[in-house]
Amino acid sequence: MGRFGFYGEGIPGLGLEDLKGRLIVLEGTDGVGRSTHVALLKRWLENNGRAVLDTAMTRSALAGKRLRRAKKGHTLGAITMSLFYATDFADRLEKEMIPALRAGLVVLTDRYIYSLMARAIVRGIDPDWIKEVYGFALKPDAVLYLRVSVDDLVTRVLQGAGFDHWESGMDLHLGDDMYDSFVEYQTRMLSVFDKMVEGFGFEVIDAARSIEEVFDDLKSRVSRLLAPRARSVKSLG
């Protein structure tokens, strides 16, 4: 028996016995610093002799490009968008993550099904429906949930690229302008994420701290996760 399991029906014809790697998920709302920490963790693990695959949304060979293009238009409905993301995710899971796990790599993923489910749920999609759609997803070894308040998010967005159409949930018509909409949308997203913490076993990480502090926290958690196998690699962290 392998360590991995599926959330639901699984993937037709796929056995999990030979998956030797580790699947580590970084989750959190937009602008919380996930991608920065994925990049840092990857370098740190590689410096320690670990082979790492990193992946993120809309990077699939099958649907990534077309999905990014569809998001630039104005005709993408909520259900269609959810399923388009599910397709992109499934392609990356089957073609990137699972082969990497089979080869014994550490897979770091910037977001997983939780973000995709949260986006669907705040758009009025039936939670049970979208949860069952993702029944083909693997249960990861850890979900590291980077959490900050909406106020902190606003500051970060202003220091970064500014408000984005989708990150502000503009398709939901929640406010008079992007700021109002952003605050309302991200508040709703946070509340959906917070409700997932227990059910999906998220490890909550206070991401309001400095980047060094957050990264140290992440490193110690990842070290613990890799510990039984880390002996031969020697002293991670």
Next chain:
Amino acid sequence: MKMYGKHRFPGRLFVVEGIDGSGKSTQLSLLHNWLESEGYVAFFSEWNSSPLVRDVTQRGKKKRMLTPTTFSLIHATDFADRTEHHIIPPLKAGAVVLADRYVYTAFARDVVRGVKPEWVRNLYGLAVKPTVAFYFRISLDEAMSRILAGRKALKFHEAGMDLGLSGDIKESFRIFQGRVIEEYEKMVEEFGLVVIDATLPIEEQQAQVRQIVTQALTGTKKTRIRRWVDLASMVKGSPG
């Protein structure tokens, strides 16, 4: 989000199902012309036709990138886009929507490709339940001889070649479509599909279809759309 069976719209939705070569598209097109001549607003929607998604499916098929899971998901994405744009709005407006293939196509094909029946049924929970779903029943031999008479070759996915059932495309088609037929037959009762004998003469099948559609159209909005207007005659004459 409303789920299958829970939508309530003033319009009507008629769908045709059956394996390739069953003649369902011909029947739907005859029905379409007739409905328009009777004064109904008929709106046609075809499987795999979403402008946002279609090229992903085509490329995925061509490059053999699809697995049973992604095959199922990309078709569901296409279907969702059509539902959100081409099915629900016209039904709300009271139109007659005609669909060439519907969720049952996915239920049949995807299950044969190995996905769980419950999973794919949940996936298409977003669908509007049709007013009537016609299933054009035909034998494998008859379907094959019709397809091969009409064009040179069988297509890779239509023959289920991605499943590795046989290296011979005709043999693969036979096994794959045979299993698809089995799935359709199971759905006749599960979803109350209306079976039409697709070996009957075309006119006879169409007469049966029209009779059933007519009954289901009671109370549906008829709007005679003026096909052309004689603009020249409208501006004749003098003021006062």
